[in-house]
Amino acid sequence: DSGVTQTPKHLITATGQRVTLRCSPRSGDLSVYWYQQSLDQGLQFLIQYYNGEERAKGNILERFSAQQFPDLHSELNLSSLELGDSALYFCASSPSGQVGVSPQHFGDGTRLSIL
Amino acid sequence: GIQVEQSPPDLILQEGANSTLRCNFSDSVNNLQWFHQNPWGQLINLFYIPSGTKQNGRLSATTVATERYSLLYISSSQTTDSGVYFCAVGSGSARQLTFGSGTQLTVLP
Numbered sequence: 001d002s003g004v005t006q007t008p009k010h011l012i013t014a015t016g017q018r019v020t021l022r023c024s025p026r027s028g029d030l031s032v033y034w035y036q037q038s039l040d041q042g043l044q045f046l047i048q049y050y051n052g053e054e055r056a057k058g059n060i061l062e063r064f065s066a067q068q069f070p071d072l073h074s075e076l077n078l079s080s081l082e083l084g085d086s087a088l089y090f091c092a093s094s095p096s097g098q099v100g101v102s103p104q105h106f107g108d109g110t111r112l113s114i115l
Numbered sequence: 116g117i118q119v120e121q122s123p124p125d126l127i128l129q130e131g132a133n134s135t136l137r138c139n140f141s142d143s144v145n146n147l148q149w150f151h152q153n154p155w156g157q158l159i160n161l162f163y164i165p166s167g168t169k170q171n172g173r174l175s176a177t178t179v180a181t182e183r184y185s186l187l188y189i190s191s192s193q194t195t196d197s198g199v200y201f202c203a204v205g206s207g208s209a210r211q212l213t214f215g216s217g218t219q220l221t222v223l224p
Binding site: 035058097098108111 | 144146156157158160163165201203210211212213214216
């Protein structure tokens, strides 16, 4: 158990819909990262938050947004969903905002299926 | 950005055999992690090893940062070792991990 909690585990929805994925980091971790794993793109970084502030952006679509709340949990919002958004979405956390200081610990992921 | 290459892409072993997985990266790194993704999709953190050698049971890893590669050794493999092994690196001022494309390991009984 990594200590990172993601809900829901599975999500099935239709094109054009909007969903929210939730992540609770490990106790004491201030940094939250979102990654997307799709069959054709592999594991790709989407966005990072540190202590409530956005710190880095990767290949995140404009239809996607995220936020980190005062209790440090984070939500990833995906809107106007397309078939290609079907993927496994991982949240990771670390104590620091710097990648070289400590490892990232990953949750079990949310499997999103768009019908 | 940094490039990460893993080899071999696929590996099939008989139970009890040993194996070595390789990860090459194109720039200096300040973070290197090895993960095992099991058949249920979970990413299990195996090692945090930006340099040096670590061992955990039947698994060990070595990173030679000056030569830009890392090796993951699996000894006396078991069927439960099956899955995809990913190497992920962090470099410079980047805040994210960059993942390789993985090695798909199948251990046959």
